[in-house]
Amino acid sequence: GEDVEQSLFLSVREGDSSVINCTYTDSSSTYLYWYKQEPGAGLQLLTYIFSNMDMKQDQRLTVLLNKKDKHLSLRIADTQTGDSAIYFCAENPYSTLTFGKGTMLLVSP
């Protein structure tokens, strides 16, 4: 099965909060990452969390990490239409990154 799993699609209205969930498998990952990919573009690092942290907040973004369940989530507050993109969760068991399949976030006005 996949090392990193994500739900494939999320639809929200502008102004609502979005929560994108991810489960990973490798407990040795030092950091866990969230990347954003807009159509036709490369991946942009949004935020990351060190594995010994439970939560990290960065402006509208909140990352929650549950190491026991190997569950990672990204909350986007006050979601805007410009947040529409594919969001990838990634773990780093070594010096490389293992990505999930991505969650497509669609924000409607």
Add this chain to the structure above:
Amino acid sequence: EAGVAQSPRYKIIEKRQSVAFWCNPISGHATLYWYQQILGQGPKLLIQFQNNGVVDDSQLPKDRFSAERLKGVDSTLKIQPAKLEDSAVYLCASRPPTGGSYYEQYFGPGTRLTVT
């Protein structure tokens, strides 16, 4: 600071032809990665370089794919001969030697390859 540069942005070839992609990482980034991203999937690592040496090429289909980074800066990825299933976006990424999360990678815009 200039980002990771890749060229070409798009390429269409017929199966069994050859193709090459070029990547120029961020200045000072010793580690360079090539990923393959098939439509609907996350990026999958093909090869990792540290300076001009290969660190990990375990997922590179070596019968048809090759990559080099001769002077430890620019890199090229080649496919010869191409198959239909090679249609994908090929992403290059580089990583700073220290600071931040250390494993943080910066991605280029990618080269979209279509094999017909």
